[in-house]
Every structure is written in structure tokens, then in C-alpha cells.
Amino acid sequence: MNDDWSSALLTDRYELTMLQGALRSGAAHRRTVFEMFARRLPENRRYGVVAGTGRFLDALTNFRFDSATLDYLSDAAIVDDSTLQWLSEYRFSGDIWGYGEGECYFPGSPILVVEGTFAEAVLLETVALSIYNHDCAIAAAASRMATAAAGRPLIEMGSRRTHEMSAVAAARAAYLTGFASTSNLEAGRRYGIPTAGTSAHSFVLLHDSERHAFAAQLESLGSGTTLLVDTFDVERAVRSGIELAGPQLGGVRVDSGDLALLTSRLRQQLDRNDATETRIVVTGDLDEYAIQALAIAPVDGYGVGTALVTGSGSPTASLVYKLVARARGTSPDSPLEPVAKRSVGKPSKGGRKWSSRSLDDSGTATAELVHEHEPESTPLTRPLMRRLVHEGEIVGGEPLDDARKRHARSVEELPVTAQQMSRGEPAIPTHFEERVHN
Amino acid sequence: MNDDWSSALLTDRYELTMLQGALRSGAAHRRTVFEMFARRLPENRRYGVVAGTGRFLDALTNFRFDSATLDYLSDAAIVDDSTLQWLSEYRFSGDIWGYGEGECYFPGSPILVVEGTFAEAVLLETVALSIYNHDCAIAAAASRMATAAAGRPLIEMGSRRTHEMSAVAAARAAYLTGFASTSNLEAGRRYGIPTAGTSAHSFVLLHDSERHAFAAQLESLGSGTTLLVDTFDVERAVRSGIELAGPQLGGVRVDSGDLALLTSRLRQQLDRNDATETRIVVTGDLDEYAIQALAIAPVDGYGVGTALVTGSGSPTASLVYKLVARARGTSPDSPLEPVAKRSVGKPSKGGRKWSSRSLDDSGTATAELVHEHEPESTPLTRPLMRRLVHEGEIVGGEPLDDARKRHARSVEELPVTAQQMSRGEPAIPTHFEERVHN
Secondary structure (H helix, E strand, O other): OOOOOOOOOOOEHHHHHHHHHHHHHOHHHOEEEEEEEEOOOOOOOOOEEOOOHHHHHHHHHOOOOOHHHHHHHHHOOOOOHHHHHHHHOOOOOOEEEEEOOOOEEOOOOOOEEEEEEHHHHHOOHHHHHHHHHHHHHHHHHHHHHHHHHOOOOEEEOOHHHOOHHHHHHHHHHHHHHOOOEEOEHHHHHHHOOOEOOOOOHHHHHHOOOHHHHHHHHHHHHOOOOEEEOOOOOHHHHHHHHHHHHOOOOOEEEEOOOOHHHHHHHHHHHHHHOOOOOOEEEEOOOOOHHHHHHOOOOOOOEEEEOHHHHOHHHOOOOOEEEEEEEEEOOOOOOOOEEEOOOOOOOOOOOOOOOEEEEEEOOOOOEEEEEEEOOOOOOEOOEEEOEEEEEEOOEEOOOOOHHHHHHHHHHHHHHOOHHHHOOOOOOOOOOEEEOOOOOO | OOOOOOOOOOOEHHHHHHHHHHHHHOHHHOEEEEEEEEOOOOOOOOOEEOOOHHHHHHHHHOOOOOHHHHHHHHHOOOOOHHHHHHHHOOOOOOEEEEEOOOOEEOOOOOOEEEEEEHHHHHOOHHHHHHHHHHHHHHHHHHHHHHHHHOOOOEEEOOHHHOOHHHHHHHHHHHHHOOOOEEOEHHHHHHHOOOEOOOOOHHHHHHOOOHHHHHHHHHHHHOOOOEEEOOOOOHHHHHHHHHHHHOOOOOEEEEOOOOHHHHHHHHHHHHHHOOOOOOEEEEOOOOOHHHHHHOOOOOOOEEEEOHHHHOHHHOOOOOEEEEEEEEEOOOOOOOOEEEOOOOOOOOOOOOOOOEEEEEEOOOOOEEEEEEEOOOOOOEOOEEEOEEEEEEOOEEOOOOOHHHHHHHHHHHHHHOOHHHHOOOOOOOOOOEEEOOOOOO
């Protein structure tokens, strides 16, 4: 994939028509604050997971109206010439704060706060929501799978079940929640994520016999490889594998059948043949519940596909991007005023917000606090907003491994109810510290 | 977005390790047939919709291991040097047949058939599945929405709820099933799909009053624009809109509340003010059921977001790509032999297949026939496979509008049960014409 691209048209048309209207009325240059948050979590989730921050900062860097983009907007008569002129010089020059990538979040958490003129900030709505809604949905599902796996390695292998570029982002989101590796090579190249994979049923069927196929794989990839043993008869396949590779066979994979029963038998067969170190990897439509159900089975690794890349029942995080404050004048000194829509069933709280996680003496989270002013860090209060962009310059970039470590710490800090697979309330409540304009 | 890119790493690692193993064993050069099909439809679907063909052919054109890709594969030690050498010269030189894009499909329909050496054909598995699994899932949901809308225009506006590139593909899939337009500008630029959109709540909140905002929008976009009227009070907003624009106001949009009730009141208010031509557009978490429930409401257009881009409950089409036949020798004359995995609960039928739709005297489809040999076209038999690639050359490219027309014809041809929203069996059964190797 080429990295020299413009992300500017990954945008809903109305962002540009609003820009044109506001340029005409003059309101385009008012200072504004937009906030991204979720009104609620999916029904069976105890926490959300912030993911996509690094990708959003990349998209921001590439959010430029180059000549190809402007030509389209002109030819399709999307906006008028003065708007095109304004777009041709567009660079986001405002400030962006957000939760650190990997941080857990809750209903109302202001996970991204964009400050800039209306013109600058409104244009980022669609691409920001696309990135965060996808990546957060995948990460929330992945985090539960990591909990269910209880330390056994997870391999992300869902590329084939989702859009080819979503696949790359899904691998990234899974890795940051603790997955060990991905099948996706572009995710390996782009993000340095370890990749995994050896062979499919087609490799067995291609050869004259399963034994021929195993011999070819061992010859090519060495005895440490993982053989897929359920094309015909698992027991016979394992016998062939051990005869050919000896007890140092790296692993066997089963992709179908009653995995609890099969893996028990497999482990016994392997152990009887001194292949006590041979790993058993299971795949085949696993989700967090199936992973948890295999906790007492002799499984050494899980490959997860469909359930991961589709967010295990919640394929989008339902994040919204709302104008919460704006200046009435266009001067930089004009004070911000909170604003909010008054719609039935969709309450929004106006005003610029900050947030922190409230902790008890043992360091366990007790509440999500949403403040009208920037909170101070204390032993019982952990501020959550990081500065991502300062006057248009990206200052919050970080290696993916930092987000991975942050996620592990953030989950660790939550009360144990966060790890329950059952339906229920968010692991901690959200408190709005002072009444803000509604 | 830059079109000069390589799609070669949108691939699972095991495709390349299988390639390496098969190059070593020599089996890589055996002729093979891979088939893409769905074992079943999602529980509440009466038919599937083929989508992604055009995108797959684009990806095939860009499936080249350029130096950046090869460098990664080498640095990460994914495959050995002789495999890298082979990859550097890779061009698919085989044949591909498939259902025409937009065609309806059923369980077992061979919607894509790839013929080539194992080495050539196995490499395409991941990217082909990613594209078809995503696009078919969206198109199947979109087609039901188009049925439910019964001729009223549908606007695709789900970009913000899915990965930023999935959004572009989703707009394309929706358009081919009959959606009128999309909010997504990149889909407009890339595929020529009409775009739509005027303003959001933030535009109203930005201005000093709703009335100021409406005046700015009308000034900028003309009286034919669509005003968003539910930021505060719908009735008051409509009054302002008509006062400012006159009865020639193009449209009003409501995004929340009881849409059946609201639209009835809205229509009355508009008609009382001689705005009898002013369109009412509704948005806000609509799916096919909500659209159908509004059939008797005075609605002139639906905007659909989340439900569309998440496949309305079925975000992936569960298509698989299976080796169904291979030659035992590596000579081009070596005969193909059917192959199939024998796994519990996942029956596959080996052998190269063709298919046709069986019709009755009135031209209504009665069955999906899957054949061992190429069927002839008769008044009661419509062959379904088109040649997409001939000896490596793409011959099946076509304008998106052709797929859109094909889809309309294909749905029209199905029995009326296909249009039921309720759960049930596929609209027509699939018959395997002769017993093939199992």
C-alpha cells in the first residue's frame, strides 16, 4: 500500500456544504469544541477500549485537499469556488486532546476533544468517527477475548471475513489489547505486529496424500511448524505427523469438531508419543465464550477470526462527534459557550470537558469523572486526557507497544466485574462532576 | 487515495508458507480449481447478493510483489529466497469465472471459480474473500432495504460507523442494489456515485439561532436544500424554514423521535403552508424493518447508516474459498481430480462446477442448479457464470451501472417470497445436478 495519499475525501458531503454555508455566514471562523463520546456501551460490555488514535493521527497528517481531490469537488459541483480555495490551503491548526490509545472508556467519556475553528474542526468528523468506531469496536471485543484466554496466546486471523483494509486495522486493534500475533501480512509490514500461519486444508488436498503434504511442510518450514490435522482423521494425522517430525513437532491445529473432546484426546495421543511439548492450537469460529469454555481443555493457543473482526456482535462502537461549545464572536478571545441539541432520548451535555479516573486506596478504579475543568493528578485521581495535537502539530504519536502496555494497565486497574462475560452494567459509573449546560 | 498500490500483502501469512512448501514439493505447479461459495445464508435472508467483483478485479491488477513488499517478506523472514524470487515475477495467468456482479446467489452457488496452478490461485484467497465477504454482506442488507423502501429513494450515510475504507466499498455495494446516493465523497470520486448531504445539528448550534443557521444554509445552498429541523422544536423549525425559503423549500430532515407521527404532522404543516412539494427525509438508526414500518408515513426519502454498513446483523457473508479439484501431475494435460475435506458439519463438494438458474414459463426462478458441466442457455435455463479473467487478462470488467441493472433484474426474477422480511428458507432451493465427489 502506498502511504502517499489524501484522506480528505473519506468525508461525508455535508461536512463540506456546512463549511460553505459557514464561510458565507462568517460563523466558520468561530472557535469551537467538538467532543467524541459514546452514549452507552453495547449491552454485554463492561468497558469500552480506545483504539484508532495512532491511525487517526496518520489520517490527520494526510488530510489535505490535493489537486485530484479539488478537481473532483469542482467537477461534481460539491462546493463553490471560494470554498475550494479555502480547502486548498487547509491544514488543521487547532488542538486535539484524547484518551491514550488502549485506555478503557465508559458512557460519556470524552475520548477525543477537538478545538479549532468550526471550519477546521467540522471537516474531521467523518474520518475521525470512521477510524474510532471501527477500531474501538474491534478492540472491545478483542479485550474480552484476551481476558477469556487467560494468558494463552491469541492469533488474530479474521482478515478474510472483513474488508481488506479493515482487516489491517483489526489486526492492529487486536494486538493492542494483548493478541500475540496476526495472520495479516500488511499489519506485519505496517505496524510491526508478529505474524503467524503455516497451512490450510488446501495444502493437504493438493498433495497425493496427507502424509505427503506433512512431509512437504516439515521439509519447508522445519519440525517446529504447526500441522493442520483435521482434513480427514485427526488421530491418523497426528500419528503421521509424529512419525515424520518426531516428538519435537512444534504444534498441531484443529479447526472443526468438538474442540474440548478433541483436544483432550490429542493431548493424550501426543503425550503417549513423548510429544509433550507439541502445542495444540484451536481455530474455527471461536468467540470469547467459546474461548472461555475451553479454559480447562489442553489448548496452547487460539486462532480467532470472524468474531474478532465483526466486533463479536457489536461491529461499531456507536461513538458520536458533537459540537459542545462555540464562541459567539470570531475573535480568538471570544469566550466559549456550551451548546447542545435537545432531542428526545439522545441527551448531550454541552461544554468543554476533561476527565479522570477515580481510584480507591488499593488503586482500583471506582468511577469515571467528567469535569468542567482540568483535574489535577492525585493518588486517588488519574487524569485521562493526553494532548495529541498542539496548534496543528502532532505531539501525541507513540509506538503501538505503548498503547498495548497502557491497555494492560487500564484493565488491571478496573474492578474484577470488568472481566465478567455476562451482561451487565459498565464496570464503573460515570459521574459528571458539576452540572454543565444541558 | 492513491491508486498506485500493491494489494499483495492483504494476505494471510499461510498463503505464502503454503506456497513455499509447495514450491519445494513441486505440487505448486499442479493445476487447481478453487471455488468461492457460501454454505448457508444468514438466518433471516432469502437470497445473497454478489458484490465486490469490480473491486476484486482491481485488486487482482494490483496484486504484485513490488520491492517494498519483497523487502518486508525478506526482513521478516516470512519465506525463503527462492520463494521471494518466484513472488517477484508473480502475475496471475490463469482463468477466473464468476457470477455477474449484482446477481443473487444461494447456498452452494459457485460465485467465483479460480483456475490456475496452486501457486497462482492460492495467493488470491485472502484478498478475494475479504472483498467479497464484505461487499456481499453489505449488498444483501442493502437489497432488503431497497425492497422495503418500495421505490422511495435511499441515501447511504453510514461512513462514520465503519472503517474509513469499508465505507467507500459499502457505498458502492449499496448503490448497486438500488440506493440513490451516498454521503461518502470518495465513493463519489472513485465510482461516480451521486453524493448527498446538506447539514448536521452542529451547523444549527454553531449559529446564534436556528433561524440564523437556516438563513445561512439557504443563502449558500439555495431554497432547494434540505433543512435539518429537529435540533430544538420541529414545528417551530419548519415555520422558520418556510418563512425564510417560501413554499419552494426543497426538503426537511428529521433524525430523531417517533418518525411515523412526526412525519404526518410535518406533512400537514408543510401542506397548510403550500409547501406541498417539500420533501420529508428521515434518518436515525433506520434498518429494513423501520423502513418498512414507515411505508404508510409521508416519507420522501430514507437515510440509512449503521444498519447498512454493518450488514444489518450479518456483517460478513461467510463465503469460503476452497480447493475443489487439482491435477495429480504438473503437466497442463494432467486431468483434474475432485478433492474435498471430510469434516464434521462442513460438507464440501469437490469438482469444478458451473451453475444456472432454472426458470418457469413465466420467467420466475424456481431453482439454483449446480452442474458438473457447462450448461446451455435455454428459455428455462439461464447460465450464471461469466468469464472474468482469461489467461491472466481481465475480460469481465464493466461499469457499476451494469451491475446495478443486473441486480434489479435478478431480484425481479425471484419468486415474491424473496421480498419477505420475515425469517425463512432461501427463496429458491439449490440442486446439485449430478452427484459429484464428496
